[in-house]
Amino acid sequence: xKPTTRTLLxxxxxxxxxxxxxxxxxxFYEESLPSSMNPLFASSMVDNRVHELVLDRIYHHDPxxxxxxxxxxxxxxxADGGKGVRxxxxxxxxxxxxxxxxxxxxxxxxxxxxxxxTPSPIAEKKRxxxxxCDAEKNDVALVKFVKIFHNPLNRLGIHILPKHVFGxxxxxxxxxxxxxxxxxxxxxxxxxxxxxxFEKYKxxxxxxxxxxxxxxxxxxxxxxxxxxxxxGVQGIIAVPPPYRADVSASDELTLKSYDLRSWWFVAVNQxxxxxxxxRVRQALNLIVDRTDLRQxxxxxxxxxxxxxxxxxxxxxxxxxxxxxxxxxxxxxxxxEKAFLLLKExxxxxxxxxxxxxxxxxxxxxxxxxxxxxxxxxxxSQVGNQLGAAGFDRQEFRITVDDWNRKVLTGQATDYDLxxxxxxxxxxxxxxxxxxxxxxxxxxxxxxxYANPQVDALLAQFDAARTDxxxxxxxxxxxxxxxxxxxxxxxxxxxxxxxxxxxVRGNTISPYFYWTAFDSWKYGS
Amino acid sequence: xxxxxxxxLVRVVAACLLPVAVPAVITAFIWALPGDPASIICPPELxxxxxxxxxxxxxxxxxxxxxxxxxxxxxxxxFGNSWRLQPGVPVGELLASSIPWTAALVVxxxxxxxxxxxxxxxxxxxxxxxxxxxxxxxxxxxxxALCAAAVVTITYGAFAFDDEAMRVKLxxxxxxxxxxxxxxxxxxxxxxxxxxxERKQRYVQIAILRGESVLSNTLPNTLGALAGQMRAxxxxxxxxxxxxxxxxxxxxxxxxxxxxxxxQDFGVVLAAAFGFALLSALLLLLxxxxxxxxxxxxxxxxAGVVS
Numbered sequence: 109x110k111p112t113t114r115t116l117l118x119x120x121x122x123x124x125x126x127x128x129x130x131x132x133x134x135x136f137y138e139e140s141l142p143s144s145m146n147p148l149f150a151s152s153m154v155d156n157r158v159h160e161l162v163l164d165r166i167y168h169h170d171p172x173x174x175x176x177x178x179x180x181x182x183x184x185x186x187a188d189g190g191k192g193v194r195x196x197x198x199x200x201x202x203x204x205x206x207x208x209x210x211x212x213x214x215x216x217x218x219x220x221x222x223x224x225x226t227p228s229p230i231a232e233k234k235r236x237x238x239x240x241c242d243a244e245k246n247d248v249a250l251v252k253f254v255k256i257f258h259n260p261l262n263r264l265g266i267h268i269l270p271k272h273v274f275g276x277x278x279x280x281x282x283x284x285x286x287x288x289x290x291x292x293x294x295x296x297x298x299x300x301x302x303x304x305x306f307e308k309y310k311x312x313x314x315x316x317x318x319x320x321x322x323x324x325x326x327x328x329x330x331x332x333x334x335x336x337x338x339x340g341v342q343g344i345i346a347v348p349p350p351y352r353a354d355v356s357a358s359d360e361l362t363l364k365s366y367d368l369r370s371w372w373f374v375a376v377n378q379x380x381x382x383x384x385x386x387r388v389r390q391a392l393n394l395i396v397d398r399t400d401l402r403q404x405x406x407x408x409x410x411x412x413x414x415x416x417x418x419x420x421x422x423x424x425x426x427x428x429x430x431x432x433x434x435x436x437x438x439x440x441x442x443x444e445k446a447f448l449l450l451k452e453x454x455x456x457x458x459x460x461x462x463x464x465x466x467x468x469x470x471x472x473x474x475x476x477x478x479x480x481x482x483x484x485x486x487x488s489q490v491g492n493q494l495g496a497a498g499f500d501r502q503e504f505r506i507t508v509d510d511w512n513r514k515v516l517t518g519q520a521t522d523y524d525l526x527x528x529x530x531x532x533x534x535x536x537x538x539x540x541x542x543x544x545x546x547x548x549x550x551x552x553x554x555x556x557y558a559n560p561q562v563d564a565l566l567a568q569f570d571a572a573r574t575d576x577x578x579x580x581x582x583x584x585x586x587x588x589x590x591x592x593x594x595x596x597x598x599x600x601x602x603x604x605x606x607x608x609x610x611v612r613g614n615t616i617s618p619y620f621y622w623t624a625f626d627s628w629k630y631g632s
Numbered sequence: 633x634x635x636x637x638x639x640x641l642v643r644v645v646a647a648c649l650l651p652v653a654v655p656a657v658i659t660a661f662i663w664a665l666p667g668d669p670a671s672i673i674c675p676p677e678l679x680x681x682x683x684x685x686x687x688x689x690x691x692x693x694x695x696x697x698x699x700x701x702x703x704x705x706x707x708x709x710x711f712g713n714s715w716r717l718q719p720g721v722p723v724g725e726l727l728a729s730s731i732p733w734t735a736a737l738v739v740x741x742x743x744x745x746x747x748x749x750x751x752x753x754x755x756x757x758x759x760x761x762x763x764x765x766x767x768x769x770x771x772x773x774x775x776x777a778l779c780a781a782a783v784v785t786i787t788y789g790a791f792a793f794d795d796e797a798m799r800v801k802l803x804x805x806x807x808x809x810x811x812x813x814x815x816x817x818x819x820x821x822x823x824x825x826x827x828x829x830e831r832k833q834r835y836v837q838i839a840i841l842r843g844e845s846v847l848s849n850t851l852p853n854t855l856g857a858l859a860g861q862m863r864a865x866x867x868x869x870x871x872x873x874x875x876x877x878x879x880x881x882x883x884x885x886x887x888x889x890x891x892x893x894x895x896q897d898f899g900v901v902l903a904a905a906f907g908f909a910l911l912s913a914l915l916l917l918l919x920x921x922x923x924x925x926x927x928x929x930x931x932x933x934x935a936g937v938v939s
Contacts, residue, residue: 135791143716144719146719149719225684227674227682227684227685278684280684280685280688281674281685281715281719282688282689282713282714282715282719282720283713283719283720284713284720284721285720286719286720287714287718287719287720287721288720288721299718300718301717301718301726301883301887301888301891302793302881302883303793324793331785335789338789340789340791341789509896513675517675
C-alpha cells in the first residue's frame with residue numbers, strides 16, 4: 109500500500125476514533141458474543157453478564173454490602189407455611205417497549221420454567237425449586253416453592269420475563285427475544301452479527317448515566333490491550349495475567365477486580381482402569397507441581413506478593429465460606445511419594461515409562477481451548493510434568509462446541525484428563541459437578557464420577573436449613589473430594605477487568621458484573 | 633448449426649434445478665451427520681427438550697419432510713428464524729441485510745474485470761501487460777484479504793464496523809477479489825485469446841479488406857462465448873467473496889454462510905446457499921438469454937438480401 113493511502117486510512121481511523129470517543133457512547137471487549145439474550149438459554153458467562161444489563165432479577169446480592177436486595181420488589185413476606193413468599197412489586201416499572209411490569213410477568217416467568225415445553229436445562233433445574241405462582245393482585249405475586257428453603261429469597265435470583273412478548277409459557281430458544289430482548293433493566297439491548305448495542309432506558313428503578321454501549325468480541329488479548337491503550341475501546345472484561353503489567357503501567361487505565369469465584373482443575377477419568385484406583389489419582393496429585401505450572405503458564409514467580417493465582421485443595425475458592433481450611437494445598441510435587449503410591453497400585457516402571465497390566469500408559473489430556481488465553485501453555489506444561497514423571501501423553505485442545513457437547517454431557521470418556529475452569533456466583537452450588545448422573549442430577553459431571561458418600565453429602569447440603577448446616581456439609585465434601593480426587597484442584601485465578609479512567613463509578617459486581625450499572629459514568 | 637437452442641436450453645434447465653438441488657444436497661448432508669439434527673443444532677445442555685425443538689423445526693419426520701416443508705416456505709420468501717447464529721431473527725432479514733454487501737463487493741470487483749476485458753478485446757491493453765497481471769494474480773485471495781484485514785484492524789480498531797470502515801473494507805475487498813487468483817488477468821487474457829482467434833477467421837479478414845470494423849464482425853459470433861467467460865468470472869468472484877468477506881469481516885452472504893456453518897445453524901446455511909444458488913441460476917439464465925439473442929441475430933437475413 110502506498111504511503112499516501114496509508115496516511116489517508118490512518119487519518120480516517122483517527123477521525124472516527126475521535127468522533128466516537130468524545131460522545132457518551134462506550135465500547136468494550138467481551139470474551140465472545142452472547143449466544144442468547146434469553147436467560148433461560150444462557151450457556152456462558154458472557155450471556156450471564158449481558159442479561160444483567162437488559163433484565164432485572166427479582167432478588168440479587170448488593171455488590172457492596174452483599175445483602176439480598178431487589179430493584180423490583182417493594183417488600184415481601186413468608187406465606188404458605190414457609191413454602192412460599194408473597195412479593196409486593198414496585199409500581200410504575202416499565203418494560204423497554206413501554207408496557208407496565210406486573211405480578212403476571214413474575215408468575216409468567218415461573219410458569220415458563222415449570223412448563224415442560226420450555227426446552228431449557230436452566231428451567232429444568234428450577235423445576236426442583238418452584239411449585240407455582242399466583243398473581244394475587246396487579247402488583248402482588250405469591251411464589252410457591254416445592255419445599256421450605258432456609259433462605260427462600262436466595263432462590264429468587266431469576267430474571268423476570270415479559271408475558272406480553274411471549275404469550276405462551278413454552279419458550280423456545282429461537283424466539284426473537286433471544287436476540288432483541290424486552291427487559292426492565294437499565295439498558296435496552298439488541299444483538300447484531302458483530303456485537304451488541306445497548307441503549308439507556310430510564311425507568312422508575314433505574315437511571316443509567318451512559319447513553320449507549322457497544323459490546324464487541326475481543327479476539328487476540330494483545331490487540332485488545334493495545335486498542336484499549338489507544339482509546340479504541342474503553343474497557344476489557346477479562347485481561348489475561350500476562351497482559352496486566354501493560355495495563356497497570358498506564359496512567360489512563362485502571363485494573364479492576366472481578367470476583368468470578370473461578371477455580372481451575374484437572375478432571376480425572378475414573379472409567380479408565382488404571383485411574384479407578386484412588387492411589388493413582390493421589391499420585392498424580394503429587395506429581396503435578398502447581399508452583400511451576402503457575403509460573404510457566406501464568407507468570408507468577410514463587411513467593412510473589414499479591415499473586416492473581418491462589419492454590420486450592422477443593423472445589424471452592426479460598427474466600428468462600430465453604431472452603432475447608434483444614435485441608436492443605438499441594439503447591440510442590442513429591443515424586444518419591446507419588447511413585448510409591450503408583451507401585452502400590454500395581455503400576456510398573458519399564459524403561460522409565462509407567463505400565464499398567466503390561467501395557468504402557470498413554471494419557472490423553474484435553475483442555476478447553478479458550479483457557480489458553482488466560483493460562484498460555486498450561487496444557488503443554490501439565491503434559492510435560494506428567495511426561496517427566498514417566499507417562500506418555502497426547503495433548504488436545506477442546507473446542508467450545510466439543511466442550512459443551514461432549515465434556516459437559518459426560519461423553520468425553522476417551523480423555524484421561526481434562527483441564528477446565530468453573531465459575532460461580534455467590535451461591536456456589538457444586539452439586540451438578542460431583543453428584544452421580546441420574547434423575548437430572550450431576551448434569552455437569554464430566555467423567556460420570558459416582559460415589560454414594562459424596563452424594564449423601566450433597567443431599568445434606570440440599571437439605572440444609574441454615575447457613576451453618578450448609579457450610580458443614582460442604583466442608584465435609586471438600587475433605588472427601590480432596591481424598592477421592594475426581595479432580596486435581598489447581599487454583600483460583602483472579603479475573604481482572606481494565607477500564608479507561610474516563611469511565612467512573614464502575615463498581616463491578618461479583619459474577620454478574622453489571623448489577624450496579626446505574627452508578628457507571630463515562631466522559632467529563 | 634441447426635440445434636443452436638440445445639445449449640441455452642440446458643442452461644435454463646440447470647438454472648431451474650440449481651436452487652432446488654443445493655438445499656437438497658445440504659439436507660442430505662445434515663441427515664448424514666452422526667446424531668439427530670435437532671441435537672446437532674441445539675445441544676441438549678443448551679436446549680433440554682430436543683424432541684420439542686425437532687417438532688417445531690420440522691426435523692422430526694425425516695429429511696424429505698424437512699426438505700419439502702423448507703422449500704415450500706422458501707418459495708414464499710419465508711426462511712424461518714435463525715436457530716443459533718442470531719436466535720429468533722428471521723433468516724430472510726439476515727439475507728436481506730447480507731445480499732447488498734456481497735452484491736456491492738462483486739460488482740466493484742467486476743468493474744475492473746469488465747474494463748480489462750473490453751480493453752483486451754479492443755486491443756487497447758497491450759499483450760506485454762499480461763505478464764504483470766498474471767504475476768499479481770498468483771497471489772491467493774486469502775493472502776491479500778489478510779493484508780487488507782490487518783490494515784483495517786490497525787487503522788480502525790474497535791470501529792471496524794462503522795460506516796466509514798465498512799466502505800474502506802468494501803473497496804479493499806473488491807481490490808483483493810479483483811486482483812487475486814488470476815481474476816483480472818484471466819479476464820484480460822481469456823477475452824484477448826478469444827477475440828484474436830476470431831480475428832483469424834476468413835470472414836473477418838475479408839471484412840478488414842472491405843474496410844469494415846473488426847469488432848462489429850467478430851462480436852456477434854463471440855458474444856455467447858464472452859457471456860460464458862463473464863459468467864465464469866462472476867462465479868469466480870462470488871466464490872472468492874466468501875473468503876474475502878470472512879477474512880475482512882464484511883457482513884455479506886459468504887460471511888453469513890460461514891458463520892451459519894460454524895454455529896451449525898442449518899436454517900441460515902440452507903438459506904445462504906439457496907441465495908448463492910439463485911445468483912448462479914440468474915447468471916446461467918442471463919448467459920442463455922445472450923446466447924439466444926446472438927443466435928437469432930446471426931441467423932437473421934442481412935439487410936438488402938431478398939430470399
